[in-house]
Amino acid sequence: MNDSALAKFIRFVMRDTRYHALYPCTVEAQAADGTLDLTPDDEAIRGTGLQAVPIRHGLPGVRVKVKQGARLLLGFEAGDPTRPFAALWEPGAIEEISIDGGTKPVARAGDAATCFWPPSVAVTGTTPVGAFVGTMTITSPAPAILAAGAPRFKA
Amino acid sequence: MRALERFIRWVCRDLTYHRHYPATVELAHPDGSMDVTPDDAELRGFGLGTIRAQAGLPGTVAIGARGARCLVGFRGGDPERPYISAWSSGGLGSISIDGGVAGVSGLGDPLDVLLPPVLALSGVLNGFTQPPGAPPPPPIPTPPGGLPFSGTAVVAPGTVTAIVQAGNPKLLV
Numbered sequence: 001m002n003d004s005a006l007a008k009f010i011r012f013v014m015r016d017t018r019y020h021a022l023y024p025c026t027v028e029a030q031a032a033d034g035t036l037d038l039t040p041d042d043e044a045i046r047g048t049g050l051q052a053v054p055i056r057h058g059l060p061g062v063r064v065k066v067k068q069g070a071r072l073l074l075g076f077e078a079g080d081p082t083r084p085f086a087a088l089w090e091p092g093a094i095e096e097i098s099i100d101g102g103t104k105p106v107a108r109a110g111d112a113a114t115c116f117w118p119p120s121v122a123v124t125g126t127t128p129v130g131a132f133v134g135t136m137t138i139t140s141p142a143p144a145i146l147a148a149g150a151p152r153f154k155a
Numbered sequence: 156m157r158a159l160e161r162f163i164r165w166v167c168r169d170l171t172y173h174r175h176y177p178a179t180v181e182l183a184h185p186d187g188s189m190d191v192t193p194d195d196a197e198l199r200g201f202g203l204g205t206i207r208a209q210a211g212l213p214g215t216v217a218i219g220a221r222g223a224r225c226l227v228g229f230r231g232g233d234p235e236r237p238y239i240s241a242w243s244s245g246g247l248g249s250i251s252i253d254g255g256v257a258g259v260s261g262l263g264d265p266l267d268v269l270l271p272p273v274l275a276l277s278g279v280l281n282g283f284t285q286p287p288g289a290p291p292p293p294p295i296p297t298p299p300g301g302l303p304f305s306g307t308a309v310v311a312p313g314t315v316t317a318i319v320q321a322g323n324p325k326l327l328v
Contacts, residue, residue: 058211
């Protein structure tokens with residue numbers, strides 16, 4: 001067995017280690033269940049692409065909707081080619097991120113809010129015609145803004 | 156040849172720990188570490204105790220709830236140094252960014268409005284005044300140009316409410 005033949009043999013024996021790596025690929029489509037159809041860049045694993053690939057996130061409790069054409073890495077659970085997963089995104093891929101099943105957009109410092117007043121506000125004061133004591137009814141909600149937020153967490 | 160194949164496999168046995176293995180969170184500890192049970196029977200043993208997650212964002216500490224599904228990897232391929240490398244959807248225990256401990260607000264969430272006990276007011280009253288009496292006499296309109304007013308208003312604590320009206324539509328909580 002010469003070197004070349006030995007190298008080929010070792011390569012053959014260890015062929016499953018090909019699936020230990022992470023491969024760049026492109027999102028072709030996302031199904032309603034969140035799984036992805038992907039096209040790997042690497043011709044050696046591309047085939048006709050991979051369908052219904054689950055996403056493995058860098059944080060628990062996260063669901064994402066991504067754009068067609070988004071770029072990410074493809075890996076294989078336990079190095080098993082029948083168990084692909086998608087992870088680790090390039091910037092600009094996002095359509096929507098939901099944390100813990102959330103459906104409400106995150107509010108940020110400077111975002112609008114609305115204040116609702118009590119039915120009646122006690123008022124005392126003076127007018128040119130004399131002292132005034134009574135109540136005030138504020139029928140219009142008052143606009144407000146969020147005055148503060150986590151300075152290092154921006155949305 | 157079979158013996159050679161086994162020998163090569165033995166020499167390269169550490170490659171077992173280059174893979175990422177599916178696992179389930181059994182317990183989250185107060186210090187942020189977690190006990191997990193790998194699916195793979197060869198790795199499982201008695202499970203992996205007090206391992207931590209490498210988060211997908213810097214400055215982030217993520218903890219999975221019991222039953223959360225994740226992938227376990229090994230730093231440097233070292234079986235003594237396991238970590239959680241990725242998560243399936245769902246199964247959130249908590250996420251803290253930049254050491255944060257305050258909850259994030261979302262569209263429609265209520266706000267506490269902090270007003271002083273007595274509000275200074277000044278301005279011009281326009282409309283009608285209602286003289287006292289029973290039965291009530293007809294309302295009297297304020298004079299043209301309004302009625303200058305200065306005084307105070309007392310707003311009972313907790314009676315002013317507010318809700319968030321806007322947020323980032325791409326980030327939902």
